[in-house]
Amino acid sequence: MSKPPIITARDVNVFYGQKQALNGITLDIPRNKVTSLIGPSGCGKTTFLRSINRMNDLVDICRVTGEIKIEGKDIYDKDVDVVELRAHVGMVFQKPNPFPKSIYDNVIYGPKIHGQIKSKADAQEIVEQSLRRAGLWDEVKDRLHESGTGLSGGQQQRLCIARAIAVSPAVILMDEPASALDPIATAVIEELIDELRKKYTIIIVTHSMQQAARVSQRTAFFHMGDLVESGATKELFTSPQDERTQNYISGRIG
Amino acid sequence: MTQTEISFKGRKRPLETALKAAFFLSSVIAIAATVGIVLSMLFETIRFFEHVSLSEFLFGLKWSPQTAIRADQVGSSGAFGAVPLITGTLLISAIAMVVAAPIGLISAIYLAEYASNRVRGIIKPMLEILAGIPTVVYGFFAALVVAPFLRMTGGQLGLEVASESALAAGLVMGVMIIPLISSLSDDALNAVPNALREASLGLGATKAETIKKVIVPAAIPGISGGFLLAASAAIGETMIVVMAAGLAANLTANPLEAVTTITAQIVALLTGDQEFDSAKTLSAFALGLLLFITTLFLNVIAMRIVNKYREQYD
């Protein structure tokens, strides 16, 4: 427990126009662990996730105050380029969204735009390694040049994960990555997440408490824009401090 | 484990900045075009009003822009009263609307409320064909077939029909704007929430009663927006009137007589040899500006109505 947290959020407020979506969130995200954000829908967990790689910038009326530091650097500073930020903080979305291109092109796209590719062999190497890490290599190695949209839902999502890790980010944000998948594909993804944490820090938003319990070491519970409580997953689920958390995990709210 | 080096410093991307600027500038061209239209006509119009007074132009009852060849000839200045052109334009547009409004609206009602999806899928594109036919074709057909036909029929009924009657041009123009009215009315009818339909049917009204008493009244704003756009298109239509309505600037409300329109006069004034700076040439720009302002006014109102209506049911 000596390692400093990779992300520190301090008093983060997010507004959509007049409406406040997050109220002064303060949270540390530990390195090489899976942190899950849980809470009823509309609680702000996804908003918080999307403010970590500044995807909220895409919404014209969205405004963020407070500070989020990654490796000590405030990502809302003026000199931060969101493009560079997102190269270090990858994201996997709720619905698998491979580009309608070949599997190969999907994976190599990130490294390409970030200028990480020096040679063709480099590219091959990155594609193979990323797909291996995403546990997809054996399934697709013979059809790398077929369209990524032809894969099954679970494979598509693992392709999206491969695509995200191809740029070797430090942090991977996952927004309910298994919600559109069947139980078997979900299990595969969950195993993969556990495997990935050796190399990456992972923050996952999930609506399933069981999933949070299975994959994460830390959990933060959000409710109506507030961070109600956070801590080690086991503790949070067995002895929640706050009544709202207790209500939620016992199924009374949400 | 060592802390990985992370830098969020961006690179400069001059190409992207240039592209973004190009995207922006392209969108400004739409505004530039509008400004260009206004300016191009405004300057010539101002010069026109150095020759002819605004009140003569707007209220004068006589239009004969033919300036004499020699300056000392009688009537060398020509007459620039636009009233006969305005009434002629309105007469032909009115005839067109009388044709297109009921046919367009009733077609739309049938397609939106009665027709099966299959029939809709066939009929709608066929009606759209009417909108895709070049106006010069309508003009040719009006002059070649419709006008002689009307003249003959009128003759049999003992009516004197001019060979370039307002009726012929108006009728054909009406057909041309049917798709405009039907497609916008169709949109408006489809936007009426189903709940209203069900409420009325649930009270025991027949389908026709529901349509007449509930759906059409609810869709009136959208429908009237369509009517205004169609009227604007009729007023601005050129080729049909150039080919079928002629150039006689008669001040009449009789659809069987020949009238001329603003657009037909613009074409007559500006095709063939022309001297710049003559009142005759410049008057075309004054007419053009008048036309632009009128249609702009109608379009803006129509779009306002349609947009407001759309929001209401969103």
Place this chain on the structure above:
Amino acid sequence: MTEFLISANKPLRRRHASETRFKWMGRIAIAASLGFLVVMLVSILTLGIGAFSRTEIALAVDLGDGDASSKKIVRNALFTSFPEVTSRAERRQLLRLPSADASRELDRQLAENPDLAGQVATLWFTASDDIDQLIKGAIDTDKPQDQRRISDQELAWVTQLQDLGQIRKVFNTGFFTSGDSREPELAGILSALMGSILSLTVCFVLSFPLGIMAAIYLEEFAKKGRWSDFIEVNINNLAAVPSIVFGLLGLSIFLGYFGMPRSSPLVGGLVLALMTLPTIIIAGRSALRGVPPSIREAALGMGATQVQTTLHHVLPLALPGMLTGAIVGMARALGETAPLLMIGMVAFIVDIPTKITDAATSLPVQIFLWADSPERAFLEKTSAAIIVLITLLVAMNLVAIILRKKFERRF
């Protein structure tokens, strides 16, 4: 008790009858519009179909005298064919059997086939428009002589030629390969067609990239607010401005202010581009809106810039839709007449334009010009030109539909 459920009671029956009437009104309204369309297209088709064939007359020409002018050779051939015609007036009439261009046709045939020199050969010549119309049955021979364009005398000659097999109808290639002419039998649409092609090229080259870039700005980059609303209102208005007003703009700014060449496809294309721009922008925006946001998020989420996201992912997916919109816009531009009249593309053009700065006309303007000509034969040409124009429009729209179908994608 359940009497009210039975539609036999009187007011209810009346209400149902009114329902039926109402339905029939709808059917009649639709039938009226479509009926008009059919009548219009069928009458133009029947009028114009004749122009695709051409009447020719065979003449035995004596090419023995190398010094004789072609004109004289044709004259002599005619005179020898009808030796009984001797009076000057009748001979003049006789000379009007073949087209005014017969001597040039002779030159052409000689150039193609030099072996003919020195022989007496039977060659085919285009008949004059009146003879052509007669053969196609467009002239009512039952009318008294002074009410038709063909005299009894000419009628007799034509019958004689027909009996001898010296008259035939062939496909009128000339209609597609020559420019305008004062002689209806020689007039073709190539010059007008080239004018249209050149203008549309200019129009496309300008309006497509500009329209797409504007659409990209409005859909992908512009912050929603007053400014983007203002641009949007402007574009929608521009789409509804009468086309003739664009002609006035072209006349006063492109011709008057910039001094560009009058009657040229360059100016025509510029004017058409301004007119087409709103269509392309509107179609482009809806194509961009059709690209699912998840694609944008995927790209942005991995650190692509907005420009990269747009160019690498969004644009390729939206392009077919944009192209479809552009083709529809081009089809509209192809049929446009009024603005071209304003910028002087309404000239009598015999030569085929090859550059965008040459004087030219366009297909619809050619139709307008021919529609104004008094000769009966031009009526046929006008209708035929309309057939060609509508065929082109149908083809363009078909391409657009196929493109849309092919790239239609469910995300």
